Amino acid sequence: MSTDLTTLVLPDGELVTEPPVLAEYRLNPYTQETAAEGQPIAVVFATSVADVQTTLQFATTHHIPVVTQGARTSIANGAAGLDGSILLNLSRLNHIVALQPENQTAVVEAGVLNGDLDQAARKVGYFYAPDPGSKPISTIGGNIATNAGGMASLKYGTTRENVLGLKVVLADGRLLELGGATFKNNASYDLTDLFIGSEGTLGVVVEATVRLRPIPFGDTVTGLATFADVHALTHAVQVLQASGVNPSMLEVLNRVSIEALDEYEGIDLGGRGEQALLIFQLDVAVAGALDLVDDLLRKAGAQTIDVTSDPARTATIIKIRQDIFAAGAQYGRLIVEDIAVPLGQLAIVADRAEAIAAKHGQRLLLLGHAGDGNLHPDIILESKDGALPAEMQAYIDELLPFVISVGGTVSAEHGIGTIKKKWVPQQLSPAVQTLQQQIKAVFDPTGILNPGRKF
Template identity: 40%
Template sequence: MSVISELVAALSPEKVLTDPDVTDSYARDRTFLEPGRPLAVVPAETRQDVVATLRWATEHRVPVVPRGAGSGLAGGATSVEGCVVLTLHRMTAIRELSPADEVAVVEPGVITADLDRAARAHGLMYAPDPSSHEISTIGGNLATNAGGLRCVKYGVTRDSALGLEVVLADGRVLETGRRTVKGVTGYDLTGLFIGSEGTLGVITSATLRLRRAPAVYPATIAAEFTSLRDAAAAVAAIIAAGCQPSLLEMLDRTTLKAIDDWRNIGLEAGTQAMLIAQSDAADGPVVAERMARLCAENGSPFVAVSSSEQEAEELVGVRRLAYQAKERLGKCLVEDVCVPRSALPYMIERIEAIAARHGVLIATVAHAGDGNLHPVFVFDRGLAEPPPQVWAAADEVFREALGMGGTLTGEHGVGLLKRRWLALEAGPVTEEVHHGIKRVFDPLGILNPGKAI
């Protein structure tokens, strides 16, 4: 019996996809990275499917690339030659949603925004909201420790995860964490899996913390600036004044132009940057006025307080379109550096200088309140991968961020894309420890090989 027919026997024919046209469509994420050809794709529907696939993979030493929606931006779900892509997107049950405990138990294929909507029906919310929340899955969010727009106030995915059910490489099932908001029995295995990019196990269920949704739509402002530096200074002032925004996003002119060309948002000629800020506090309108004043004091010639929920939602919607708009300009290398908040204005200046020096188009959006910047390096659509000057510019951006006490990746993950810079941030002891931990969970190295560490 061939290796694949053994997998079919362990699952069923309709759960082992081998048609190259089909398998190719599960081989890429949203990066330009060229995948290896998968042997097969398994769309798991139950935990048992995952167990059977991993037992088979262990027996035959077949690499397994776990996958959610494929909306990743770092190559974490890019398939490797001869692997099985284990896609969890069909496991979409919200098994439980308890308003009393403010907890949901969900399968990994649940779409992030769907969980949020389900929670809202009970006056709750699921706080983490990556820009891709309408397409991304909870499993992918957990695997990358996804951030989002609201994490400036509510933290990242890890801050909303209480417990996990994980299938290990050999098919054993591990339960981590608990259903309570506190608990210190044993090591923090929940935290260890979150952000491990599918290299330690496959998450088949998650117990997630929900939070009270604000009673009214957050008070929202938008401020235009004639320089990015001014916008970054306004961000620093808003944080320093203790405004505690629930959203604080920055978009540069290149990004705004791309959105304007696509959706006609009425961009002014002199606008070089825009800040969008929200406060969902009880005194949100007061805080919004204070943030508006700080923007004006830091040079914004035009600040608007949204007059309606619809207007505010449209504004935040504009921000969420940023990446898609930039994809219209060319192929994109999306970066994700994060710097200490006070360093934001300096990092912005460095990025502008690096773009000019290398003659590279860099469009930047930022979860500014977190110091998390997404400089997007746009290059010619005809090229298979970024030309040397883009890599050179990206390299400088990474080094600048690390030099300021920052990190290579705030929320997208290392994947394949940032592996070559990993050693700059994680020294040799860290690397030894990473590989030691990897061996505990996956001694044969079959889980998402070549990614993350």
């Protein structure tokens, strides 16, 4: 039975049912793994909180699934259309409500882009720390939904550590105000934290109060170092972290990544056979830090070292890391994986990923945030379209159980969505899974919010 959408009257927004718009917005363009997509019945472009409340009240009454979207940059297919669903798009809720440097906070609507918030904050002497690779194009709401991380998470934490308060609309249309503008708040259960990473399954985040950080004072030390293998690199990472220099970035890249960057950038990082590359940064460097880092890396076995405090050279090095996905994609289609493991298991898991990829004839572009154990063991496919080849799926099916076996997680910062849902029962105990279902039932008793995602 079709639903009469003429009774869904939005206070401010736009309801669209035209097939070309539905065909466009039902997809998550950044989800590289081809997945079955559902056919939504409408897209709601909300421009006010009242639009969100009205849509959810209507959906609850008529038992219609609702998928919340921002910029549709999900890699895990977490915001694609479902059959018979309403796509609740928040990209027009894109206002920075307030910059409050006196509080070191900002209040933003869910559709504000991460990069836009950061640029606005820098104009008043602050910055927004979470820096996912999608920073210029992903929304704060989407970052909250997946607890997005990035290179600076090592020092400043993921999105979770930078969100102080939320406004959330529940499935029945109620508006909750959670947390606030204080850095400490122990008046209630931490419901703010519960919604971060929930992927739109508990409620719809419409506004956030986020923490801003003062722009660091002093010199920044940035560098590259190459190593004979990832074990030597991991040792160097441990030495740097134990030294007290407090790095803000420690990024690892494997041999394939080095070769891809050399070709893409027209540089020579791997001309001497280097197998692993470390990109690092200290955003606040005390006197003598540059020489100390250089000395520590040499003693840890670095083959080549390029350490600088020059802003121009720093920008070049950071661009190298930012370009790695484009460098890999020059060869075809990049399938992005997202895992995290205990720090002591990093080199072991990297080795196993290399071995499994070789076993199944796959080309492994391995990179990640070495300082917090977050790896992206990605595969380059020559074919840009179609379903994953059997060999690629076999790689994933062998790698992820190993990650779980060493105490790791199958998703660190990209979310579960539909792509990784089948691995959740292997990682989480039955008791935890049941509790998650019970929690969802409290906030979304009719199960309309992004059903079939997360768990």
